[in-house]
Amino acid sequence: MAGIYIHVPFCKARCRYCDFTSYAGRAADMPAYLSALEKEMDRWAVRAQDTAFETVFIGGGTPSILPLGAVAHLVAALYRHFTIVPQAEVTLEANPGTLTAEKLTEYRESGINRLSIGLQTADGGLLRALGRIHTYPVFEENYKLARTAGFSHINVDLMYGLPGQGLAQWRDTLERVTALAPEHISAYSLILEEGTALYADVQAGRAAALPGEDAEDDMAKLARSLLASRGYSRYEISNFARPGQECRHNLNYWQNGDFIGMGCAAHGYFGGERYENTAELCEYIGRVQAGEGPVAARSYPSGNDALFETLMMGLRMVRGVPLAALEGRYGAPLPEKWKKLIHTYESGGLMRLENGRLALTERGLDVQNPLLVAFLQALDNNF
Numbered sequence: 001m002a003g004i005y006i007h008v009p010f011c012k013a014r015c016r017y018c019d020f021t022s023y024a025g026r027a028a029d030m031p032a033y034l035s036a037l038e039k040e041m042d043r044w045a046v047r048a049q050d051t052a053f054e055t056v057f058i059g060g061g062t063p064s065i066l067p068l069g070a071v072a073h074l075v076a077a078l079y080r081h082f083t084i085v086p087q088a089e090v091t092l093e094a095n096p097g098t099l100t101a102e103k104l105t106e107y108r109e110s111g112i113n114r115l116s117i118g119l120q121t122a123d124g125g126l127l128r129a130l131g132r133i134h135t136y137p138v139f140e141e142n143y144k145l146a147r148t149a150g151f152s153h154i155n156v157d158l159m160y161g162l163p164g165q166g167l168a169q170w171r172d173t174l175e176r177v178t179a180l181a182p183e184h185i186s187a188y189s190l191i192l193e194e195g196t197a198l199y200a201d202v203q204a205g206r207a208a209a210l211p212g213e214d215a216e217d218d219m220a221k222l223a224r225s226l227l228a229s230r231g232y233s234r235y236e237i238s239n240f241a242r243p244g245q246e247c248r249h250n251l252n253y254w255q256n257g258d259f260i261g262m263g264c265a266a267h268g269y270f271g272g273e274r275y276e277n278t279a280e281l282c283e284y285i286g287r288v289q290a291g292e293g294p295v296a297a298r299s300y301p302s303g304n305d306a307l308f309e310t311l312m313m314g315l316r317m318v319r320g321v322p323l324a325a326l327e328g329r330y331g332a333p334l335p336e337k338w339k340k341l342i343h344t345y346e347s348g349g350l351m352r353l354e355n356g357r358l359a360l361t362e363r364g365l366d367v368q369n370p371l372l373v374a375f376l377q378a379l380d381n382n383f
Helices: 026-046 070-083 102-110 126-132 135-150 167-180 197-204 213-229 248-254 281-289 305-313 323-330 335-347 362-366 368-380
Strands: 004-009 052-060 083-094 115-119 155-161 184-191 234-238 239-241 258-262 267-270 273-277 295-299 350-352 357-360
Touching: 004 070, 004 248, 004 267, 026 070, 026 258, 026 281, 052 070, 052 248, 070 083, 070 102, 083 248, 102 135, 102 248, 115 126, 115 135, 135 155, 135 167, 155 167, 155 213, 167 184, 167 213, 184 213, 197 213, 213 234, 213 323, 239 305, 248 305, 258 273, 295 305, 305 323, 305 368, 335 350
Parallel strands: 004 052, 004 258, 052 083, 083 115, 115 155, 155 184
Antiparallel strands: 184 239, 234 239, 258 267, 267 273, 273 295, 350 357
């Protein structure tokens, strides 16, 4: 399985918690950027000519901020340059307040069949604190427009652990969103990154404090129980879906599959090479238009590094990793120390090994990071 990721770094306004590569107020750069994307496709088309792609994900930023006609042009260019299978999953990220009936019709007619809408919270005060440009009624209106346009696979992004957020507010968001019956829900805890506006406000006392660890844990448990009661199965740490509606593009990431990343700040992993493009918008456009590659860093994970990467990402999935496939992929048995760790964590109720598949239990998923550190340290110490 292989996928394509396209990064569209433009936003109407930069959210106060965002540390992604995005640019507000740069609409004048959109035509040059889209032209550069096509030139980057030219560079990749030869290298990927023998690859059939099963997923496409256009993310950002806010891809839905592009003017009418731009997304259709972009998708058409992808189909010209690459072999994309007939039943491919083609996703577009969108923010409420940037969608119209005309745009949504364009997206459907261009071949986009999955929409991912960033709501984050239904609470108006929290939306303002996050710097979001929409209200909940605007989200609901956009959601219904998407249904009218024919979208039958919609994801809604949510966040919890927000400054000043209480359990009742989180429950209200979950209940309102599940009442709309999207096929997929992503529920992430806020990670307050240094250097963001919201981080500075919280540190200076200008914004409410983050909920404590126990309160955040209660929010996570509420999400799991409420979503399960509404027919959503947790299939990855932060992702829930109705049966058969899991995000195939992200599943490929978590299985450490090949994907091409194109655009400013895009990451990719293809043919054993992991790379990232320059995050500077003007540098990206200039380098590509000059016929140069936009890659800023690259590596070639192998041996224990590649083994750990595959385990790390695979254990994000509730279904875990098939050990025989893991050993077969790297042509060697698991390190002996790993086998001892698996036994220890299985005995402690943090892991399960069933039918040759290793997975974290619900308790294990809650403490995934220290478990992974132990596996990494075992490799570093040559056990």
